[in-house]
Structures are given as structure tokens and as C-alpha cells.
Amino acid sequence: MxxxxxxxxxxxxxxxxxxxxxxxxxxxxxxxxxxxxxxxxxxxxxxxxxxxxxxxxxxxxxxxxxxxxxxxxxxxxxxxxxxxxxxxxxxxxxxxxxxxxxxxxxxxxxxxxxxxxxxxxxxxxxxxxxxxxxxxxxxxxxxxxxxxxxxxxxxxxxxxxxxxxxxxxxxxxxxxxxxxxxxxxxxxxxxxxxxxxxxxxxxxxxxxxxxxxxxxxxxxxxxxxxxxxxxxxxxxxxxxxRARMPDHRWRDPIQRSALTIKGLTYMPTGATVAALTTSLPETPGGERNWDYRYTWMRDTTFTMQALHFLNLDWEADEFMQFVADLEPTESGALQIMYGIDGRRDLTESTRDDLSGYAGARPVRIGNGAFDQLQNDVFGAVLDSILLHTRRSQRLPRRLWPIVQSQARCATEVWREPDQGIWEARGKPQHYVSSKLMGWVALDRASKLAEIRGDAELTATWRETADEIEADILAHGLDERGVLRQHYETDALDASTLLAALFGFLPPGDERLRASVLAIADELTEDGFVLRYRTDETDDGLSGKEGTFLICSFWLVSALSIIGEEQRAGDLMERLLRVASPLGLFAEEFDVETGRHLGNFPQAFSHLALIEAAGRIIAAERMREFS
Known part of the structure; x- marks a missing residue:
């Protein structure tokens, strides 16, 4: 070779x-x-x-x-x-x-x-x-x-x-x-x-x-x-x-995903690691190798959704208490990731004495993205707080300062470019998903202020959310009415599926439908979803990567939301068939070889599986009453 x-x-x-x-x-x-x-x-x-x-x-x-x-x-x-x-x-x-x-x-x-x-x-x-x-x-x-x-x-x-x-x-x-x-x-x-x-x-x-x-x-x-x-x-x-498990043909994969997510939880603090491993390659033999043994703030909302869907309210509360304990940055924002003990410094180094998995080097310890600017973090945190507040029917006193600080930070930075949800190591851009999560931040903050009875903040934060929405719809759509990766390109990005998952546009909106179907038809390999096409994106790295399993599960959810239930179910069945022999998922799937790539097992993949299954099961149950 x-x-x-x-x-x-x-x-x-x-x-x-x-x-x-x-x-x-x-x-x-x-x-x-x-x-x-x-x-x-x-x-x-x-x-x-x-x-x-x-x-x-x-x-x-x-x-x-x-x-x-x-x-x-x-x-x-x-x-x-x-x-x-x-x-x-x-x-x-x-x-x-x-x-x-x-x-x-x-x-x-x-x-x-x-x-x-x-x-x-x-x-x-x-x-x-x-x-x-x-x-x-x-x-x-x-x-x-x-x-x-x-x-x-x-x-x-x-x-x-x-x-x-x-x-x-x-x-x-x-x-x-x-x-x-x-x-x-x-x-x-x-x-x-x-x-x-x-x-x-x-x-x-x-x-x-x-x-x-x-x-x-x-x-x-x-x-x-x-x-x-x-x-x-x-x-x-x-x-x-103690978990609520639907009596459904997908019960076993949901159970295995629940056991995996619990297994990736650090009981002493309530934190959840993104994956068990470091430096398993996203590109075989390549450099796309990262340390995932930390807690990402963007995982918070997906963690809350999965835990509450399963009635695992104790674990959900433990995780929220971990978030409440975290030390913000000097600006008052939460970092994009923390150590499982809450530490902020995750300085990245390489272990050049190790061969790497099948020659994939470098082996990284720590994660250099910990101090990146990623404007989606505010929306993930505030959405998780709203989910938890609605579930527990109270807004814990110690979480309100976090709501205020994250809403303030989102207000201050939403107009600025950043590295995006995928932590691209190229130059900052106006990523649509980051703007979208800025809208989520202010939309959820407004709703939390309403729950708290603060009419002034409710109106202020709603006004900013509406401003972000208008900006996205003015600059974030291509000529077809499809959401683009960032304001300077017409390239597609699977992170815009979050527009469906977070309710940015209503299910019947033609722009949402066009965006979901464009990703399904144009950003897939053999039906499985890529994050983006590496030849169209400056992510600062070489090499191609596999399809991202979380993005494929997001597409299942998005297809279900826009009413493409048969297509959603078909993709879900295909995804479940590529699980590991023990029912586990890594971060990526290589469609040419049928091999899993990236860190393993991956919490994000299993969280997205639970949400996708939950949406389809809910739709099936609703049809029973129609």
C-alpha cells in the first residue's frame, strides 16, 4: 500500500x-x-x-x-x-x-x-x-x-x-x-x-x-x-x-442504549463522558483522532431528552446539578466542554510513543477544542434547563443565574462567527447551526422567564430570539430555500437538521421540508448522513471521514417531524442493523466496509437513537387514536 x-x-x-x-x-x-x-x-x-x-x-x-x-x-x-x-x-x-x-x-x-x-x-x-x-x-x-x-x-x-x-x-x-x-x-x-x-x-x-x-x-x-x-x-x-421502556419492537436497542448512557455516566459528579475512548480514528490511518472522555455542554439537551423520555429523572437531576456546579469563563459563558470533575483546563498533548489504532496518529490526550468559541453551547444548556424545569415543574433557584448569564452571553455573541458545532479548526464562520442554537437560547430563556414570572425579561429575550430568526431566514437559506452550512457557502451541513429537532420552523414549513429532504438526498452515502462534505468545508484537517451516526439518527427524527414516517422508519431499521454485535454504536459508520469508526461507544449516537425511536413510537401510538 x-x-x-x-x-x-x-x-x-x-x-x-x-x-x-x-x-x-x-x-x-x-x-x-x-x-x-x-x-x-x-x-x-x-x-x-x-x-x-x-x-x-x-x-x-x-x-x-x-x-x-x-x-x-x-x-x-x-x-x-x-x-x-x-x-x-x-x-x-x-x-x-x-x-x-x-x-x-x-x-x-x-x-x-x-x-x-x-x-x-x-x-x-x-x-x-x-x-x-x-x-x-x-x-x-x-x-x-x-x-x-x-x-x-x-x-x-x-x-x-x-x-x-x-x-x-x-x-x-x-x-x-x-x-x-x-x-x-x-x-x-x-x-x-x-x-x-x-x-x-x-x-x-x-x-x-x-x-x-x-x-x-x-x-x-x-x-x-x-x-x-x-x-x-x-x-x-x-x-x-426503574426506566420506562416502551413495549415495542425496538425495545432491546433502546434498553442497550440506556445501559450504555448510564455506563458512560461518572457517578461521583453526575457528568457524562462523550465516549469511553480517545483517538479512535474517524479516518482510517489518519489524523482525525480526538479525546472524547469529557463532558460536552451540547450533549446536555440530548441527555435530558433521553433521560426524561425513559423516566430516569434521578440521573437527569444529577446531571443538571453537575452543570450548576460548573465554573464559567471570564465572560460568564460556560465552556463547550469540561472534565468529569468539572475542571476547565483540558490542554491537549500527543503521545507520540504510541502507534495509534491501526496506525492512526497522533494519539491525543486532552482536547484542544475546550477553549474554542462555539456559540451553540448557550442554546444546548438553556434547552436542557427548560426541559428539566417542565419535567420537575419548578425552576431550581441555583439554575436561574445560569439562565441569565447564558442568555446574556448568547445575546452578546450571536452576531459573531465561530468554529461551529463540529469544532472546525479552520477560520471562524457564520454557521447556521450556531445562529440556530442562539435562537434556541433566547427562545428557551424567554419561556423560562415567563415561568418565573418576569415579564420584562420574557419580552426582551423574545425580541432577541425574533431578531436571530429573521437573520437566519435572510442569510441562511440558499436559492432553493434550503438551510446552508454557513452564510458564505451553499454547502449542506447535517447540523441544520436541528432546525426540525428544536422547533425553529413548524413541521409544515416548506423551507424546513426542503432542508431535511436536501440532506436526505444530497448529503448521504448509501442513505447514511455525512456531517458535511470534507472537500467543501475548511475544517483544518486532511482526509475523508465516515458517515456520522448521530446525524443519521437526527435525520430519522427530522423525517418523522415533517411527516415522512415511512422513510424515517426505513432509515431507523437500517441504522439498527449496523449496530455492533453487542448492540453498540461508535461515532461514525464507513458504508464501504461496514466498519465503525471513531470513539466507542459514543453517547451522542445512543442518545440520538433514543430520541429517534421515541419520535417514531409516539407517532405510531398517535395513529392508534386516529
Whole structure:
């Protein structure tokens, strides 16, 4: 392959396809498990900590596997229904074995000193354990355990020591961080890794547990390990039982999306990470690689919509309290993104010692877009506050100052160019979606002021909203009456679908209909939606990208809104068919190869799935009464 030939997403590679990873979570951190049973990604103790196992980004960056020796391809991988507990079944030449994996959760026993809470602790919380069990179903199976962590994104190998000379527990230490591997297998230390091998006969079980808990506490036998896994199963099923799940053919993907969004929530603060990973490529082998382990303010409104649709009001309130705690910038505006602990500085660096996923470099830690000017942030925050206020039937006192400051900031900047919703690294433009979200900001602020009984602010903010609307309709439409990407181009941009989702124009408006259908017909590949065409947009980067799954789900919603229900349903069915084998979605989908691209799993994709499904289901239910 020469340098001029673009790399295919399906090029032969030692890196498993992105969509073949399984996602585990304890709502403090998450893990990705490769099909061979290896932990490809785990950051400790939180989502945005440095990785300890990172073969996802470099095949030498830390590895941990429990599975049958010499067999890399399992027969079956499923989640225990209604959970984030993984069950993998293997056939070997001599027998069958089942492996269960989970980042375990259970009844809270004491104050969490590993990842302290700023929100009220729940009844159940993370154990700070990765627990794995293997049970021989038939015949005999040789089990292989290999644990070779590499701390600080693969930079620092571990020093191992057996605990008190005990062959069943070993501590790994590096850079002031320690963790313990506890197992009922006999361990041997081999340099920077520990290994164990044992033959299981039918009905026999073994376990291993990796602990970063207080005092490195861990289960000491297989019964305790199974108890941890069973408690985790009960936690997820009880949590899902509190959600409102429609009795519909799409119930399973909605449930999996709900479990994924909850799994991407950082319980100590209520924040939600955009994705579990950093630097999974949007362009195979290219430079479009970003760190998504942070909280984007634009996700707030979609998070609120999904959580309230599912009746998950506790999680919605936790997230709003996180927003209320955030420190604004010097202008009073909220940043476009924050750390999960609320920190503002997300300075971007690169890890040039890492190969990157299938050679996609650079690997980025931090996100340089954190201090970009993106004028859509005000609308997302104020729409989420209005959604939450209507749901709870009260406007919390601590949120009103945010309403005032974001409305003021939106008023001050809506006429200015910015980087747009997609964080383009080219020159600022008058992006239509940014103007649109400025209208959302002042429209929602006006409605919130009305709820509060402030007639003067209601009128003032409504007047500004009307002014923004007039500006968009004067400058943001092309000759066909289609919403354009920005005021200096006729190029299309999928973000203008937000005009339908946020009610900027009524469903019957011909300009809205024309805009939605133009995107459906002209900004798609094989029916899946692109953010924009990279050859028409100065985003400061090279390379083509895949279709954006959130944009495709937005199109489903928009088609439903303008009455194209059959077309919306057809696209929804196609989208659900391209989910990963375990029902997960990355950020993008490459239509030529059928591979997922970008960070994984992606909260935005799953949030948009829930909204799209909800709109179609609501329309179907309404037809039952017509």
C-alpha cells in the first residue's frame, strides 16, 4: 500500500474492529474487552485517568486476558440480559468454557475514598474491581491468565510482587499507583507480567479479580467473585427496571442504549463522558483522532431528552446539578466542554510513543477544542434547563443565574462567527447551526422567564430570539430555500437538521421540508448522513471521514417531524442493523466496509437513537387514536 492510497477501515490489522469490543462499566470507569478476551482499554481509577491496559491504541500498551489457552475466537459473546455483564462462551478441542466479566457494583459499604463523590452517594456504587470467572461446561479446558499492565498510557511497565509470598495474590506498582490481582490460580511472576495456567474439568470454576479499591480489597475465592458478579447483575436490572421502556419492537436497542448512557455516566459528579475512548480514528490511518472522555455542554439537551423520555429523572437531576456546579469563563459563558470533575483546563498533548489504532496518529490526550468559541453551547444548556424545569415543574433557584448569564452571553455573541458545532479548526464562520442554537437560547430563556414570572425579561429575550430568526431566514437559506452550512457557502451541513429537532420552523414549513429532504438526498452515502462534505468545508484537517451516526439518527427524527414516517422508519431499521454485535454504536459508520469508526461507544449516537425511536413510537401510538 503506497502513501497515496487511503487506508481501508477493513485493512488487515492486528487491531480488532472497533465494533467487536464489548463495553463494561461501573459508572466510575469503563473497559473494552476484545473478542479474544483481552482487556483492550481500562483507565484507572476514572474514565479520564491514564490507561493501565491500552492495546486498543498500541499492542504493547498493557494486556490482561483470562480465557482458553491458544484459542482466540469465541463461539458466543452476549450481555446478561438487562446488564453490562459480559458472558463469553468458547469451544476448544477438548471442551467448552464460559467466562463472565464485569466492573462490579454492589451495596455501598463506606465512603468512597478512591473517587470521592460530590453528589449524594447512591445505595449501590462501584467496588473498584474487575472480576472475571471461568466455568468449564463440558470436557476439559486449559485456562490461561496473563496480566501485563503498562501504566500511564503504556509508558511505565509494572513491578510485580507476590503478596506475603502467596501464589494467589500479586501487587503491581508503577508511578505511585498500585493494584492487586487476586485469583485461585497459582501465579508466577515473569518480569513485568504475571501468568497462570490451569486445566478445568466439567463443573469446575476459577476466578481472578483486579482491585484498585481502598486497601486493594478483592474477593478471595470463586464464591465471593460470583457474588460480586451477581450483585452487579442485580444492580443493572434494578436500575433498568426503574426506566420506562416502551413495549415495542425496538425495545432491546433502546434498553442497550440506556445501559450504555448510564455506563458512560461518572457517578461521583453526575457528568457524562462523550465516549469511553480517545483517538479512535474517524479516518482510517489518519489524523482525525480526538479525546472524547469529557463532558460536552451540547450533549446536555440530548441527555435530558433521553433521560426524561425513559423516566430516569434521578440521573437527569444529577446531571443538571453537575452543570450548576460548573465554573464559567471570564465572560460568564460556560465552556463547550469540561472534565468529569468539572475542571476547565483540558490542554491537549500527543503521545507520540504510541502507534495509534491501526496506525492512526497522533494519539491525543486532552482536547484542544475546550477553549474554542462555539456559540451553540448557550442554546444546548438553556434547552436542557427548560426541559428539566417542565419535567420537575419548578425552576431550581441555583439554575436561574445560569439562565441569565447564558442568555446574556448568547445575546452578546450571536452576531459573531465561530468554529461551529463540529469544532472546525479552520477560520471562524457564520454557521447556521450556531445562529440556530442562539435562537434556541433566547427562545428557551424567554419561556423560562415567563415561568418565573418576569415579564420584562420574557419580552426582551423574545425580541432577541425574533431578531436571530429573521437573520437566519435572510442569510441562511440558499436559492432553493434550503438551510446552508454557513452564510458564505451553499454547502449542506447535517447540523441544520436541528432546525426540525428544536422547533425553529413548524413541521409544515416548506423551507424546513426542503432542508431535511436536501440532506436526505444530497448529503448521504448509501442513505447514511455525512456531517458535511470534507472537500467543501475548511475544517483544518486532511482526509475523508465516515458517515456520522448521530446525524443519521437526527435525520430519522427530522423525517418523522415533517411527516415522512415511512422513510424515517426505513432509515431507523437500517441504522439498527449496523449496530455492533453487542448492540453498540461508535461515532461514525464507513458504508464501504461496514466498519465503525471513531470513539466507542459514543453517547451522542445512543442518545440520538433514543430520541429517534421515541419520535417514531409516539407517532405510531398517535395513529392508534386516529
Amino acid at each position: 503506497n502513501d497515496q492510497t487511503p487506508q481501508s477501515a477493513a485493512a488487515p490489522s492486528p487491531f480488532p474492529p472497533i465494533a467487536d469490543y464489548a463495553f463494561l462499566s461501573d459508572c466510575h470507569t469503563g473497559a473494552l474487552i476484545a473478542p479474544d478476551g483481552g482487556v483492550g482499554w481500562l483507565c484507572l481509577p476514572t474514565f479520564d485517568s491514564p490507561s493501565v491496559f491500552g492495546t486498543l491504541l498500541d499492542r504493547q500498551a498493557g494486556h490482561f486476558r483470562l480465557g482458553p489457552f491458544g484459542i482466540n475466537h469465541p463461539t458466543s459473546r452476549v450481555y446478561e440480559p438487562g446488564t453490562n455483564v459480559l458472558v463469553t462462551t468458547w469451544k476448544t478441542p477438548s471442551g467448552w468454557v464460559e467466562v463472565r466479566d464485569a466492573l462490579t457494583m454492589g451495596p455501598r459499604k463506606a465512603e468512597d475514598t478512591v473517587t470521592p463523590h460530590t453528589r449524594p452517594p447512591a445505595d449501590d456504587d462501584a467496588d473498584h474491581l474487575l472480576v472475571r470467572t471461568a466455568r468449564c461446561l463440558e470436557g476439559t479446558v486449559e485456562i490461561d491468565l496473563v496480566c501485563e499492565p503498562a501504566f500511564d498510557y503504556g509508558r511505565t511497565p509494572a513491578d510485580w510482587i507476590l503478596v506475603d509470598g502467596n501464589r494467589h495474590a500479586a501487587d503491581a506498582t508503577a508511578g505511585g499507583q498500585s493494584m492487586r490481582l487476586q485469583t485461585d490460580l497459582a501465579l508466577g511472576v515473569e518480569g513485568n507480567r504475571v501468568r497462570a495456567r490451569h486445566v478445568l474439568s466439567a463443573g469446575e470454576e476459577c476466578f481472578c479479580a483486579l482491585s484498585w479499591a481502598e486497601g486493594l480489597a478483592a474477593p478471595t475465592d470463586v464464591n465471593e467473585a460470583n457474588a460480586c458478579l451477581d450483585a452487579t447483575t442485580r444492580f443493572w436490572r434494578a436500575w433498568l427496571g
